[in-house]
Structures are given as structure tokens and as C-alpha cells.
Amino acid sequence: MSISRRKIYEEIADLIMKDVKEGILNPGDKLPSIAKMADQYQVSSASIREALNTLSVMDVIEVKHGQGSYIKARMPLGFEHAFEIITRKDIENLLELRRIIEVGCVELACSQAEEVDFEKMQDALDKMRTAVMNNELGEQADYEFHMAIAKSTGNQMLIDLLGNVSEKMIETMKETRRIWLYEEKKSIQKIFDDHQAIHEAIMHRDVAEARSAMLGHLEEVASVLLTRHGG
Structure with a gap:
């Protein structure tokens, strides 16, 4: 089978996911070697590695070093309805709430945050950095970072x-990261x-920069998610 469209690794990942959904590949099954798959799809080994890397990050396969790649025993939440975990309206409402609350939070954080709050933000960033290095999504650390900012305001209602x-x-x-990696071909980095830019602006007590960095981040998230959900 020959693959010729633009994003080759996505095409291969899609075909593997399709085989899993249709029961051609089952939990625990070992995938062919990279060399065999490259020959099967008539693409480079690099494209196969990229496809496998994407599926690993999406929690569809497990790569066992020295042994090969295996289909996961349990598929990730939402796998049967890829990227449709919550409705478009849910996303719109959530992003609107986050813009209103979190832009205000960074403004307050610039004046209210103390050293212990900066440390908590840095801890979350360190976890995100580790996730990047381990080729993981890091959504929990992402949430912890945003909550650390909210907590630094001292306003329990915001928290x-x-x-x-x-x-x-x-x-x-999690969905943003999956789309970012899988469809947009951008780095989790x-x-x-x-x-990190948001954190640095808060540490420098730069309200304008912190507001701009948070707003820019949330707008980019909105663009990624809403485009994928038909917007």
C-alpha cells in the first residue's frame, strides 16, 4: 500500500487506528518491525517512527524498548470518538470562562503572588518540561500551573x-495536545x-505582559480546539 499525501505519518497513524477500531489489530498485538512497515506502506523508516511516536503519545500503543510496539490493552478515553470528548458548546463556554477568569488571575498574581507561589508555578513547569522530555502530553501539570496562578491571587472564589x-x-x-501533535504537527515544546512566558511575566510583576501572554495562549488553544470541532 502506497502513501503519497502530504502528512505521511498522519496517514499511517490513521490506518493503524482504523485497524484497531475494526478489530484487525487487537489489544496486546505486536506491530511489525519499522523496516517491515516501511516496506508495507512504501515510505521511509523516519515516517514510520514518527507515526509510532504519535500513537505512543496518544496512548494507543506502547513502545517496549528492544521488544517492539504493542497495541494498548485499554484505549484512551474518547478513542472511539477521537477528539469528540466534549461538545463544541462545552468548549466555547469553557474557553469563555477561562478568558474571563484566568486573564484576571494573572493580573492579580502580578501583585499578590509570593515566593511560595512562584515555586509552585515552577514545580508545575518542571513537570511539564519532564513530560516534553518523556514525550508525554503533560495535561495534569498544565492544569496544576493554571491552578497555581489562581491560588496565588488569594481569592478563594476564583480558585x-x-x-x-x-x-x-x-x-x-489533553485534547489540545493531541491535536497539536497529531494534526497541527507542532511541538508540545x-x-x-x-x-514559561506567562510565569516570567508574573515573576517580573509585568501586568501588561502577563495579560498578553495568557490571552495569547488561550486564544491559540481556542483556535486549535474550535477548528477541530467544526469552527
């Missing part, structure tokens, strides 16, 4: 508001860099 939508926040963060 509670974000806490009440924590499940949807984490799921959209870019998301880390955006968060």
Missing part, C-alpha cells in the same frame, strides 16, 4: 471557579514555552 471545571479543563488540555 473554586476553576476547581469546579477542573475535569473539563484537563480533558481539553511550544505549549511549554507559552507557559
Whole structure:
């Protein structure tokens, strides 16, 4: 089978996912070697590695070093309806709430945050950096970073508001990363860099820069998610 369209690794990943959904590949099955798959699809070994890397990050396969790649025993949440975990309206409402609350939070954080708050933000960033190095999505660390900012304001109502939508926040963060990696072909590193810029602006007590960095980040997230959900 020959693959010739633009994003070759996506095409291969799609075909593997399709085989899993149709029961051609089953949980625990070992995939052919990279060399055999490259020959099967008539593409380079690099394209096969990129496709496998994407599926690994999406939690569809497990790569066992020295042994090969295996289909996961359990598919990730939402696998049967890829990228349709929550509705478009849910996403719109959540992003609107996040813009209103989180832009305000960074403004307050610039004046209210103390050293212990900066340390908590840095801890979350360190976890995100580790996720990047380990080729993981890092959505939990992402959420912890945003909550650390909210907590630094000292306003319990703001903290509670974000806490009440924590499940949807984490799921959209995960979905953003999957789309970013799988469809947009952008690096998870870019998301880390955006968060680091927010952190640095807060540490410098630069309200305008912190507001701009947070707003820019949320607008980019909105663009990625809403484009994928028919917007």
C-alpha cells in the first residue's frame, strides 16, 4: 500500500487506528518491525517512527524498548470518538470562562503572588518540561500551573471557579495536545514555552505582559480546539 499525501505519518497513524477500531489489530498485538512497515506502506523508516511516536503519545500503543510496539490493552478515553470528548458548546463556554477568569488571575498574581507561589508555578513547569522530555502530553501539570496562578491571587472564589471545571479543563488540555501533535504537527515544546512566558511575566510583576501572554495562549488553544470541532 502506497502513501503519497502530504502528512505521511498522519496517514499511517490513521490506518493503524482504523485497524484497531475494526478489530484487525487487537489489544496486546505486536506491530511489525519499522523496516517491515516501511516496506508495507512504501515510505521511509523516519515516517514510520514518527507515526509510532504519535500513537505512543496518544496512548494507543506502547513502545517496549528492544521488544517492539504493542497495541494498548485499554484505549484512551474518547478513542472511539477521537477528539469528540466534549461538545463544541462545552468548549466555547469553557474557553469563555477561562478568558474571563484566568486573564484576571494573572493580573492579580502580578501583585499578590509570593515566593511560595512562584515555586509552585515552577514545580508545575518542571513537570511539564519532564513530560516534553518523556514525550508525554503533560495535561495534569498544565492544569496544576493554571491552578497555581489562581491560588496565588488569594481569592478563594476564583480558585473554586476553576476547581469546579477542573475535569473539563484537563480533558481539553489533553485534547489540545493531541491535536497539536497529531494534526497541527507542532511541538508540545511550544505549549511549554507559552507557559514559561506567562510565569516570567508574573515573576517580573509585568501586568501588561502577563495579560498578553495568557490571552495569547488561550486564544491559540481556542483556535486549535474550535477548528477541530467544526469552527
